[in-house]
Amino acid sequence: MRRTLPIVGGIGLLLVAITLVIITEPAPVTTKPLVADPAPVTVVTVYAQAFAPTLTVLGTTSARWRAELRARSGAQLHWLDDSLEPGTIVHKDQLLASLDTTVLEAQLAQAKSDVAEAKLQLTRTQLEQTVALKMLRGEQNTAFGRREPQVAAARLALSKARSTVTSVEKMLTDTQIRAPYDAVIFQRQVSPAQHVEQGQVLFEIAASDSLDVKLPISDNQWQRLSGELGKAKISLEDRQQQRWPASLRYLAPLANEVTRQREIVLRVDTPYQRIPRLLPNQHVKVHLRLTEQQDAMQLPLSALTRDDEVWTVQEARLVKEHVRRLQHTEASVWVIFNESPSEPRQVVLYPLHSMLPGQVVTPIEAEL
Structure with missing residues (x-):
């Protein structure tokens, strides 16, 4: 009994302590999860309107038509318009300068003399052909005997002489340097009484009626x-x-x-x-x-992202939309939304990289 009494007493005290702990245990406290408020975003309401982008x-x-006026023959400059400085506007066929024609006039006289001589030779050859044909009537003879090659050669000589006259007359005409069209003079590379060589540049001009x-x-x-x-x-x-x-x-x-x-x-x-x-x-x-766009919207520059996207708020949730830029101004940008371009929108004024599509936010209206 002496040995068991302390054991029984210890067990009893233990039971009493357990009972007291159970009785004095506080009731469990139920906790409710904290609900975070939607993040506030600054938005501006925009409407579609007509806009002509630039x-x-x-x-x-x-x-336009830049050209060089060159001398067609070598000669001394006979006349030059002193007022033709760079920047001067000239009209079509206006005389700019002229070359000395003494040598060309002599060549023209010689060419005309050659024409007269060729005509005389052709007439003489045709007369000889007429006599030969009468003498050879009814007899067989060669083309040479009928004077056919001689007549052909005389005709070619006359044609050559006439071509020479035409060529010299063209060279005489080219001694007068005229403007081929309404032009402005860029450079004048000739002086009065100067001797010019064939092909030398006299003037550099360009069309004065238009510019490209x-x-x-x-x-x-x-x-x-x-x-x-x-x-x-x-x-x-x-x-x-x-x-x-x-x-x-x-x-x-x-x-x-x-x-x-x-x-x-x-x-x-x-x-x-x-x-x-x-x-x-x-x-x-x-x-x-450009032509006028009917569904354009004017947004602040801060609303457009680098990828030409715009964040909008629809039913308190963020939506990322694609737009097409029309024109930038100093403080705004004109765009057209790819989907439903005519509907009004609440555009996020300052979009953040942390924004996610579908995120619940609290829109705060701002003024442009």
Whole structure:
């Protein structure tokens, strides 16, 4: 009993302690998961409206019909218009200079004398042929006896003499240097009373009625322009910020061998008549005003991502949409949405890289 009593007492105390722990155990507390509030995003509501985009590209001016007026024969300069300085505008068939014609006039007189001599020889040969045919009537004879080769040679000699007269007359006409078309003088490389050689350049000219503007066009720009170029209103801006109306001249049939770009050539009328003038070999800005788009939307620049995508909010959820850019301005961009372009949209003003499609957000309306 002495040995078992402590054991029984210890067991009893243990049972009492367990009972007290069970009785004093607090009731379990039920926890509810925390619900995060939707992230706020700043949006702006945009609506479709009509807009005519303007595409601006860089071009290079080029002279139209650039040519060199050369001396057709060697002679001393007989007359030169002293007012023909570089930049002077001349009209078609205007006399610019003339060469001395003394030698050519002598050659023309000799050529006309040769014509008269050839006519006389032909007449003499034909008369001899008539006499020969009468004497040989009814007899067989050769063509030489009938004077046929002699007559043919006399006729050829007359034709040659006449061609020489025509050639010398043409050289006499060429001694008068005239403008082949309405032109502007780029360079004058001759002085009064100067002796010029055959083929020497006297003037460098270009057409004054128009000027070419060449535009290299990339593939993306060509896709936009291919269907609207004929209807576009074209103007260009030079270095003096002066505007010039332009029109389409032609589309180059071949792509550039190096860049593989297409080329559009524009026409600018009367470029040398205004002050300041529009000169060749200058870079200009060409503004192409395209046809009006009915479903265009104006967005802030910050709303467009690098991939030409826009985040919008639909039913409190983020949606990523693809757009087609029309034109950039200083503070905005004009686009057309690929799907349902005419429907109004809540566009996220400042999209983040952490945004996910379908994410629930709280739109906060802002003003443009």
